[in-house]
Amino acid sequence: MTLFVFGLGFSARRFAEAARDRFPQICATVTDADKARALEAETGLSMRAFGPEADDRRIPADLAAADALLVSVPPDRDGDPVLRRFRDDIARSRIGWIGYLSTIGVYGDHDGAWIDEATPATPKSARSQGRLAVENAWLSLGAETGKAVQVFRLSGIYGPGRNPIVKLRDGRSQRIVKAGQVFNRIHIDDIAATLLASLDRPRNGAVYNVTDDEPAAPQTVTEYAARLTGLPLPPEVDFETADLSPMARSFYGENKRVRNRLIREELGVELAYPTYREGLQALKDEAAG
Template identity: 35%
Template sequence: MTRTVLIVGCGDIGSRVARLELAAGQRVLGMARSPETAARLAAQGIGAIAGDLDKPDSLAGLKGGWITLYHLAPPPTSGTGDPRLAALLESLPEGSLPKKVVYISTSGVYGDCGGDWVSENRAPNPRTERSRRRWAAEQYLGTWGLRHGITAVILRVPGIYGPGRLPLERIRAGVPVVREEESPYSNRIHADDLANVCFAAAERPAAEGVYNVSDGHPTTMTDYFYRVADRFGLPRPPAISLEEARRVLTPAMLSFLEESKRLDTGRMTRELQPKLLYPDLESGLAACVNA
């Protein structure tokens, strides 16, 4: 039976999710803020419904009736919460709510864990404003889901890589990295595999609650930059001490150096059973070169 799903935030990852849903025979809708976006969606076989998360009045006409709502749109770049998510959820018609909401959050909600392995049982301790907004959104969605009896799936996602999502320009510019012995652990997931996890979260009837998402093979951030450089035949970036990095790197870059964790993805593997095409960085980067 054909069912309808709605993707809010139908960019790179959303388009990949849409392809999976369409291949499964579902009807896919995407929220569009402009006629140009609607045309782009139509070219991918995605129906468009008009709406702008920053203009709650534009959401008043939503009719609902979707089996799954994928909320992949980020929060605003300032503030303490996610008014976009709140505006969408509160605009949904009471009698026609989705069966499940799949929300992409960030592994940054855990904050710095000193390189520990981190399961979903770890108490969130977000350190950046960006992560605090995601944690606030998680709490909002959880409360809303309980109030309405709707299943909420929260995916805590680390760095996403793939074609067009690699730090090649930074490497070419010679921006330094931290010496490997001081470099934090980082986690990552290929864009195609993140879409597969989203799809599995929607399809598995028992999927509910919070899941860590990654390929399950964390390395240091410096190792990641070195391996990207090596794969693309670029010179490895220079290495400096963490103390020097704090003097010369931008606050945005430093925010990623101040947190170290290794994500335990056991729950994702057991319950979602996603089909990971790129279970490690070596296979994922090889696919990027050939893309």
């Protein structure tokens, strides 16, 4: 059994590590050849370059030999680079399971209301509109070929090395306050567990929200991280005057509470970290260990 991963980023790498027992051979891509060589030595995975400059010539043969495919590469201005360059290779391969990592941003703004997979996707930003178009392109591939294509819409991702505790420790945290604003989150281990569960129960055309149980205000999570660790709590900053990048500011333009019932009922997923509290406690304990 062989797994191919386009885009070995934060979440995809955790999944690849969790899937080693299932897939004796795992190939994955990063954006350049130097990084591919370094990661191959570090991880033991078969690494390939896939980026704007050039594609590794071995990728078509890798896809022909793959049984499962995870796509964790964001769209570019022209759509999905994986489909643009390798759609035909994927279509004629023996790949039976395809997972596409997307974002809950495709739902747009719902003024803090609860939503689920039945809620129409009405993305506001051009970035999320492009993401939805790519979701549909992958689902169309599944409909045309019969390959089981699943879309996983992820909420705010955190885990070791990338979480509110690290931001507090490094002095990069802001306690931004915007009335009524909440976000869902998801630990990378729960993403990996959901993908593994889907491998056991493939369903062509499935769309899943991969998120925790409890949306919370960003300042609430920061305050909990500070209490948990004893790190200094940054002062409150009003959203309107906060020093945020345009992309970070755009996230605050969307407010929703996202349900995860489908991954539990259809895939049998039991979240290891159902709220930010369990997740941050585990990260604190892991760092202490």
